[in-house]
Amino acid sequence: MSEVIIATKNQGKAKEFTRMFQPLGFEVKTLLDFPEIKDVEETGTTFEENAILKAETIARLLDRMVIADDSGLAIDALEGRPGIYSARYAGEEKSDEANMNKVLEELTDVPDNERKARFFCALAVASPGKETFIVSGTCEGLILREKRGSYGFGYDPIFFAIEKGKAMAELTPEEKAQISHRANALRKLESELPSLLAGAGKK
Numbered sequence: 321m322s323e324v325i326i327a328t329k330n331q332g333k334a335k336e337f338t339r340m341f342q343p344l345g346f347e348v349k350t351l352l353d354f355p356e357i358k359d360v361e362e363t364g365t366t367f368e369e370n371a372i373l374k375a376e377t378i379a380r381l382l383d384r385m386v387i388a389d390d391s392g393l394a395i396d397a398l399e400g401r402p403g404i405y406s407a408r409y410a411g412e413e414k415s416d417e418a419n420m421n422k423v424l425e426e427l428t429d430v431p432d433n434e435r436k437a438r439f440f441c442a443l444a445v446a447s448p449g450k451e452t453f454i455v456s457g458t459c460e461g462l463i464l465r466e467k468r469g470s471y472g473f474g475y476d477p478i479f480f481a482i483e484k485g486k487a488m489a490e491l492t493p494e495e496k497a498q499i500s501h502r503a504n505a506l507r508k509l510e511s512e513l514p515s516l517l518a519g520a521g522k523k
């Protein structure tokens with residue numbers, strides 16, 4: 321099986337990519353397999369910029385093709401926040417629980433019909449000496465009033481996925497992969513993968 325490296329330290333993303341790449345014939349490795357590699361600072365002002373930053377930095381470091389994911393939650397009633405700051409919304413220590421609690425608190429007085437939100441995912445494919453390729457995907461939803469379900473990661477328990485009529489964390493991994501922002505972005509990448517991977521494998 322061919323190997324693809326995803327430049328992420330997020331366990332939840334790692335699991336989803338492993339599952340989504342399997343039917344495509346790829347074995348996934350992530351930065352969890354390279355503990356010596358330090359976090360890339362996310363200094364960009366958009367998801368795309370941060371995905372490119374992570375992919376290009378790690379591709380250069382490993383001298384091979386790398387895919388990076390920068391993603392997050394944009395809430396209409398909060399003018400798009402937490403957005404690119406989703407991972408650290410409640411503080412530097414990156415706690416999913418604290419992040420969700422902060423959102424729920426900020427939306428306490430927001431009525432049901434004003435709780436629209438979407439997940440966004442930018443995927444960047446970088447190879448040394450090649451132009452970086454970028455795609456993105458979204459998933460529409462509403463912010464719930466309490467946490468529901470135990471699948472997934474991040475903000476999944478407070479995100480009601482409109483397409484499925486359930487909280488994201490109530491969806492099995494298979495169901496989430498039918499509608500998620502990450503899966504929607506990956507689908508746009510699929511047809512490009514063979515050419516992006518040509519000559520980009522392990523050296």
Ligand SMILES: O=c1nc[nH]c2c1ncn2[C@H]1C[C@H](O)[C@@H](COP(=O)(O)OP(=O)(O)OP(=O)(O)O)O1
Pocket residue numbers: 327328329330333362389390391392393406407408419439472473474475476488500502
């Ligand atoms: O499907 C998802 N379901 C729920 N929450 C999600 C999802 N996708 C992204 N998210 C949230 C998690 C985190 O709060 C932020 C990503 O931040 P982001 O910087 O891209 O990832 P990260 O720092 O966790 O790992 P890394 O940069 O190593 O890939 O958005």
Ligand SMILES: [Mg+2]
Pocket residue numbers: 362407
């Ligand atoms: Mg990050």
